[in-house]
Amino acid sequence: xxxxxxxxxxxxxxxxxxxxxxxxxxxxxxxxxxxxxxxxxxxxxxxxxxxxxxxxxxxxxxxxxxxxxxxxxxxxxxxxxxxxxxxxxxxxxxxxxxxxxxxxxxxxxxxxxxxxxxxxxxxxxxxxxxxxxxxxxxxxxxxxxxxxxxxxxxxxxxxxxxxxxxxxxxxxxxxxxxxxxxxxxxxxxxxxxxxxxxxxxxxxxxxxxxxxxxxxxxxxxxxxxxxxxxxxxxxxxxx
Amino acid sequence: xxxxxxxxxxxxxxxxxxxxxxxxxxxxxxxxxxxxxxxxxxxxxxxxxxxxxxxxxxxxxxxxxxxxxxxxxxxxxxxxxxxxxxxxxxxxxxxxxxxxxxxxxxxxxxxxxxxxxxxxxxxxxxxxxxxxxxxxxxxxxxxxxxxxxxxxxxxxxxxxxxxxxxxxxxxxxxxxxxxxxxxxxxxxxxxxxxxxxxxxxxxxxxxxxxxxxxxxxxxxxxxxxxxxxxxxxxxxxxx
DNA sequence: CGGTTGTTTGAACTGATTCAATCTGTGTGG
DNA sequence: CCACACAGATTGAATCAGTTCAAACAACCG
Numbered sequence: 389x390x391x392x393x394x395x396x397x398x399x400x401x402x403x404x405x406x407x408x409x410x411x412x413x414x415x416x417x418x419x420x421x422x423x424x425x426x427x428x429x430x431x432x433x434x435x436x437x438x439x440x441x442x443x444x445x446x447x448x449x450x451x452x453x454x455x456x457x458x459x460x461x462x463x464x465x466x467x468x469x470x471x472x473x474x475x476x477x478x479x480x481x482x483x484x485x486x487x488x489x490x491x492x493x494x495x496x497x498x499x500x501x502x503x504x505x506x507x508x509x510x511x512x513x514x515x516x517x518x519x520x521x522x523x524x525x526x527x528x529x530x531x532x533x534x535x536x537x538x539x540x541x542x543x544x545x546x547x548x549x550x551x552x553x554x555x556x557x558x559x560x561x562x563x564x565x566x567x568x569x570x571x572x573x574x575x576x577x578x579x580x581x582x583x584x585x586x587x588x589x590x591x592x593x594x595x596x597x598x599x600x601x602x603x604x605x606x607x608x609x610x611x612x613x614x615x616x617x618x619x620x621x622x623x624x625x626x627x
Numbered sequence: 628x629x630x631x632x633x634x635x636x637x638x639x640x641x642x643x644x645x646x647x648x649x650x651x652x653x654x655x656x657x658x659x660x661x662x663x664x665x666x667x668x669x670x671x672x673x674x675x676x677x678x679x680x681x682x683x684x685x686x687x688x689x690x691x692x693x694x695x696x697x698x699x700x701x702x703x704x705x706x707x708x709x710x711x712x713x714x715x716x717x718x719x720x721x722x723x724x725x726x727x728x729x730x731x732x733x734x735x736x737x738x739x740x741x742x743x744x745x746x747x748x749x750x751x752x753x754x755x756x757x758x759x760x761x762x763x764x765x766x767x768x769x770x771x772x773x774x775x776x777x778x779x780x781x782x783x784x785x786x787x788x789x790x791x792x793x794x795x796x797x798x799x800x801x802x803x804x805x806x807x808x809x810x811x812x813x814x815x816x817x818x819x820x821x822x823x824x825x826x827x828x829x830x831x832x833x834x835x836x837x838x839x840x841x842x843x844x845x846x847x848x849x850x851x852x853x854x855x856x857x858x859x860x861x862x863x864x865x866x
Numbered sequence: 867c868g869g870t871t872g873t874t875t876g877a878a879c880t881g882a883t884t885c886a887a888t889c890t891g892t893g894t895g896g
Numbered sequence: 897c898c899a900c901a902c903a904g905a906t907t908g909a910a911t912c913a914g915t916t917c918a919a920a921c922a923a924c925c926g
Binding site: 867868869870871872873874876877879880882883884885886887888889890891892894895896 | 897898899900901902903904905906907908909910911912913914915916917918919920921922923924925926
Binding site for chain 3: 843
């Protein structure tokens with residue numbers, strides 16, 4: 389889906405929308421149509437939310453670099469990350485208010501367009517509609533897998549699964565390249581429904597089991613097949 | 628969304644697709660267009676899966692009566708229900724294989740159409756496309772709420788939340804009518820990511836706290852506002 | 867350097883699981 | 897109408913995975 393280069397730290401900002409979409413699998417002609425849509429470039433810093441939950445979301449958003457999360461907060465203040473958007477992926481507009489907020493995981497650049505402009509472009513290009521339909525279904529599929537992850541797997545499997553998914557979505561060659569882990573342990577906890585303390589212990593465990601080797605945020609996969617097994621990760625849902 | 632009558636046991640089967648969709652909020656003219664699409668009626672019994680995970684899903688499916696679940700099974704055999712479809716709701720076709728299976732919660736009737744027929748009807752009626760787009764976004768929203776539920780709430784809140792959501796999706800008047808709970812405790816466990824043993828204990832707790840009163844599968848809500856609080860249920864995500 | 871964010875570790879605690887047994891309700895066939 | 901089977905609900909006891917609280921440590925940045 390994405391070039392492995394996107395797994396590195398922050399590229400210089402200002403990647404054109406067109407290039408981002410082409411990398412995400414959109415045919416060149418369609419990318420051009422979308423590129424013509426009026427849009428502006430915004431730089432997102434982690435830590436502070438970019439959009440709050442419960443607000444209108446009449447805008448399209450495409451991630452050109454970095455990593456962006458959708459999150460919700462329970463009334464008792466516990467935070468859950470419900471979806472991720474890698475470069476080339478986007479957050480589509482919706483009628484009414486969105487129940488989720490948006491926040492960058494690492495420094496990111498996003499392109500923002502108006503909902504109505506987007507709608508027109510899509511209406512004029514049935515092929516685009518198909519393209520986004522597929523993206524939505526992929527996101528649904530990932531969401532379902534996340535439910536299995538938080539609902540039915542133990543804490544080790546949850547963290548391992550997230551690592552496998554992240555490496556795969558980055559398009560990483562796990563045999564040769566290390567993963568630059570973009571998440572803090574607190575963020576992994578917010579994705580996998582645990583505490584950061586436990587995430588830390590799981591990491592230590594995975595390392596003790598010689599499945600991974602950490603060097604700061606860099607993770608080398610020492611036994612990928614075994615990690616897949618521990619994570620019960622089957623990449624089919626990412627197709 | 629649905630008449631409260633659908634909360635009762637199984638109506639006689641064979642509700643026309645058109646009526647089902649109109650009840651679900653689709654304008655009459657559009658319902659007629661979809662009704663003209665070739666489709667067949669199928670009766671689903673609980674307990675045995677209707678569609679297995681990992682199979683092609685080039686069909687549309689609308690629930691006319693009963694209650695239907697999408698589920699996934701982890702490689703270690705643990706089952707997770709990832710979405711529900713109440714009467715009037717549907718499962719849209721997708722390219723390639725679906726990672727989830729489909730199973731009835733209670734005896735249900737569904738209408739099945741071919742993916743290509745559905746696509747044509749939708750292409751010819753842009754209003755339909757908008758309608759389904761909204762439905763998809765609602766489902767996404769529900770999915771996110773479920774992630775918060777399994778990821779961040781304690782077992783009592785999870786079960787309470789499911790009860791609140793179910794009553795709301797049935798369009799029940801909680802002050803006057805009881806909810807006919809369609810789920811076995813095992814199914815509630817499969818939705819909320821717990822064991823059936825614990826679900827049983829949570830029910831006993833809720834009853835001891837005088838939040839609900841059970842009579843077989845029938846649940847009366849004795850203190851709806853307090854139940855909402857316990858569940859941290861805020862119905863906005865169902866809009 | 868000092869401040870801030872993130873990681874690591876220990877000890878005590880607890881919510882939920884596991885395992886196993888029992889009980890209840892419903893439908894079926896004789 | 898009873899006996900039997902079967903699915904589901906209920907309960908208890910033992911165990912354990914993950915949380916909570918608290919403190920120390922490391923890395924980064926202006």
